[in-house]
Amino acid sequence: MSTSRNKLAVVDEHNTCLVYDISTKELLFQEPNANSVAWNTQCEDMLCFSGGGFLNIKANNFPVHQQKLQGFVVGYNGSKIFCLHVYAMSAVEVPQSAPMYQYLEKKMYKEAYQIACLGVTENDWRDLAIEALEGMDFDTAKKERKKHGESDNELFLADVHAYQAKFHEAAKLYKKTGNNGRALNMYTDLCMFDYAKDFLGSGDPKDTKMLITKQADWARNINEPKAAAEMYLSAGEHLKAIEIIGDHGWVDM
Structure with missing residues (x-):
């Protein structure tokens, strides 16, 4: 029974x-x-x-x-x-991952959370939080965060703003809670590079390289090869730059 x-x-x-x-x-x-x-x-x-x-x-x-x-x-x-x-x-x-994802596919977030509590991987937990946020089930998303030791309500609210497309409000809260990296990643993923630069500061050179590389990827995708090649060179991605230069026969670069 x-x-x-x-x-x-x-x-x-x-x-x-x-x-x-x-x-x-x-x-x-x-x-x-x-x-x-x-x-x-x-x-x-x-x-x-x-x-x-x-x-x-x-x-x-x-x-x-x-x-x-x-x-x-x-x-x-x-x-x-x-x-x-x-x-x-x-x-x-x-791991109870398979049934958890079955519930997620039906947008049954609370039930998916109950299954996750039985035992799933860290990646599964992260997917649950993201799906719940995208589905506007903030209660379930907040439970997932608390279960993993994240109790900062302002940081959670920043994530909520991000999923509601209130990006600037999200960025302000990320900055306030000392999570500039999240704001940087958010703006970079959105190809809003000018805003992303505001969160570079004097931080890790890896962040600068990541931002320039993603901007170069974006330029390449919108058919701006010369700008892409220049940015790849600036980011130290020489092979990608050489590939574009070679494709277009730009010997002067």
Whole structure:
């Protein structure tokens, strides 16, 4: 039974996993090729089942996510799956990334956050925060930041402004919170190079090189090859500059 005892999962004689609503006795869904099944003890809508040399993880009504695994599933707790193979019991750590992204695709950010709390990678957490911000679910995005030790509300508000296209407001808050690098990256990604230069100051020469290189990339993309070549040379990207110069036969550069 599921954690709330509202759902029942069974495997029948045809190796089909059947999931029922206990109160209505309605068949909610069924999946083939199962020999054992276990509910996640930390999440009502997640179960896993084994069969045919595969482990199958199913969240809600989404398609199953498969990976190879020998044996019988006997338990599922958070991101840890307990499996019996012959006479040996093993605990397998399985990141819950796949179901998290299934929820994200449907813009179900709160549910995706609940899955992430079971165990996902740092990159997955970052994707969750970005998707939530883009979807204007600031509550979920803020929870993700706090979970990773970022409690500066003004910095969070700066990110919100950035995703609302209020770039100058975002830049002011980035500067106020001592995060000039974020403002620099934001303006650079937007090809707003004149604004980006305001955040260079006497900082790291790598930032200056990055800015000039990105500006050169942009000039190249909008078919301004001479300006691009000059900027590549200025940034020390000589091979890129030589490639453009050679393509246009500019011997005087």
